[in-house]
Structure formats: C-alpha cells, structure tokens
Amino acid sequence: MLRFKNLGSGSTGNASVIEAQCGHQTTRILIDCGLGLKELERRLIQANLELSDLDALFITHEHADHVGHTKRVASSLKIPVWMSQGTWLACGGLDWGFNPSQINIARDTEVIEFGALQIKPFTVPHDAREPLQVRLSDGAVSLGVLTDLGHVSPHVFSQLQGCNALLMETNHDTQMLRKSGYPQFLKDRISGPLGHLSNESACELAQKLNHSGLGHVVAAHLSERNNSPEIVLDCLSRALGRTVDEVWVAAPDTGSAWVHVN
Numbered sequence: 001m002l003r004f005k006n007l008g009s010g011s012t013g014n015a016s017v018i019e020a021q022c023g024h025q026t027t028r029i030l031i032d033c034g035l036g037l038k039e040l041e042r043r044l045i046q047a048n049l050e051l052s053d054l055d056a057l058f059i060t061h062e063h064a065d066h067v068g069h070t071k072r073v074a075s076s077l078k079i080p081v082w083m084s085q086g087t088w089l090a091c092g093g094l095d096w097g098f099n100p101s102q103i104n105i106a107r108d109t110e111v112i113e114f115g116a117l118q119i120k121p122f123t124v125p126h127d128a129r130e131p132l133q134v135r136l137s138d139g140a141v142s143l144g145v146l147t148d149l150g151h152v153s154p155h156v157f158s159q160l161q162g163c164n165a166l167l168m169e170t171n172h173d174t175q176m177l178r179k180s181g182y183p184q185f186l187k188d189r190i191s192g193p194l195g196h197l198s199n200e201s202a203c204e205l206a207q208k209l210n211h212s213g214l215g216h217v218v219a220a221h222l223s224e225r226n227n228s229p230e231i232v233l234d235c236l237s238r239a240l241g242r243t244v245d246e247v248w249v250a251a252p253d254t255g256s257a258w259v260h261v262n
C-alpha cells in the first residue's frame with residue numbers, strides 16, 4: 001500500500017508525507033522540510049499523524065522553501081536525512097552544525113531501500129547545486145514527485161514513465177508571469193531553463209506520461225501571484241482527458257488530501 005499527502009506547497013514552504021505499508025511494516029518519509037516544527041506537527045495532526053510517525057527526511061535541494069527547517073526537525077526527531085552531496089555542501093556541509101551521522105548522500109538513479117519504501121532520486125534542471133526529485137514505490141505501484149525544475153529533460157521524462165500517481169509542479173501561467181510586476185531578472189529566472197515549470201510545460205508532460213494505470217495527478221508549487229488553481233485544473237484536466245474533479249491542486253497552507261496510489 002502506498003499513499004501520500006502534501007502538507008503545504010509553494011514558495012512559503014514545501015513538505016509531503018509518503019507512506020508505504022508492507023505486511024506489518026509501515027514506513028513514512030517526509031519529502032522536503034519547509035515547515036517549522038510546530039507548523040509541521042499541526043499539519044501532521046490534521047493528517048492523523050504525529051511527528052514521531054516520521055521515519056526519515058528526503059531534501060530535494062537547498063532552497064529555503066524546501067530545506068528551511070531540516071536541521072531543527074531532524075535533530076529533534078533523531079531520524080536519518082537523505083540529500084545529494086551538492087545540497088549538503090550548499091547547506092554548509094560540516095559547518096551546517098548538523099550531526100553528520102544523520103546525513104545520507106543520495107545519488108541520481110541509485111535506489112534507496114528504506115523499510116517498506118523504495119526511493120529513486122533523479123537529477124532535475126533547476127538553479128540549485130545538485131537538485132534531486134524522486135520516484136517512490138512500495139514494490140507494486142509508484143509515485144512521481146516533481147517540483148522545482150525549469151524544463152523537462154529527457155532524463156526527467158524517462159524516470160517518471162509508468163508512474164501510477166504524480167505530485168507535480170505547475171508553477172506559473174506564462175502570460176500572467178510576463179504581465180506581472182516582477183522585475184525582469186526574476187521573470188527570466190522563473191521562466192528560464194533552470195527555473196520553474198510553467199502550466200503549459202507541466203501539462204505537456206502530464207499528457208506524455210498519461211497511461212491507463214495513471215491515477216491521481218496533484219498539481220503543486222503554484223505561484224500565488226502568477227497562477228490560479230482554476231487555470232491549472234482546466235489545463236491539466238484537458239491534457240489528461242479528465243474532468244476538473246479528477247485532478248487536484250495542493251494548496252500552500254493545507255496541501256492535499258491523502259491520496260492512495262493504486
């Protein structure tokens with residue numbers, strides 16, 4: 001059994017809990033830790049979980065909305081943390097003041113077997129030192145988690161083929177971003193090849209990844225100023241040939257509901 005719940009998504013802080021069950025073994029990993037300890041606890045309670053139910057953290061990259069509270073959360077829970085060597089170094093390495101025995105280095109396409117979960121990180125094009133996103137499986141079905149990338153590289157596409165559910169970035173509407181009051185350098189960064197995925201690119205990817213075994217698709221990391229859930233639901237449902245009720249958007253403050261992957 002594999003299920004997931006986004007706890008909050010966007011530039012104010014990202015975190016998603018993924019749970020796998022195999023026999024009597026249950027394993028839960030938190031992907032990204034952009035929420036403070038108290039807020040994380042509050043949102044876990046809303047998901048009928050406690051902080052002590054988390055078995056590990058996986059940090060995708062060093063941007064504050066993802067790595068933000070990692071040290072505090074991991075130190076207080078005394079659980080292992082996976083991240084790339086580049087992310088670890090970008091956070092300060094040994095100077096980060098983190099117990100190094102808790103850090104595990106994740107590498108592109110090297111599967112991490114952790115309890116009932118198999119975690120396969122893969123490199124994405126984003127303006128961080130060594131960003132990784134992940135494909136997670138309970139051995140039967142798989143979930144693709146994909147945020148913070150400027151474009152869909154052939155590598156990204158190949159790593160997500162055949163997934164049974166997707167939690168994927170639909171960051172901005174290209175027209176809204178172009179017309180926004182953001183300074184030009186910021187517009188260029190967001191829409192650039194190492195920035196964030198536009199609705200159009202995300203929908204094109206969703207269409208290419210669509211297959212009869214693809215269940216829930218949850219849109220994530222929406223720009224609060226240059227996008228809207230309505231636009232995303234419309235474009236994603238059309239790309240997947242579904243109704244707007246059959247695709248979901250993760251909200252910044254409440255995330256998503258629990259999603260069963262089957």
Ligand SMILES: [Zn+2]
Pocket residue numbers: 010011014063065066148221
């Ligand atoms: Zn981000």
Ligand SMILES: [Zn+2]
Pocket residue numbers: 061063126128148
């Ligand atoms: Zn980022």
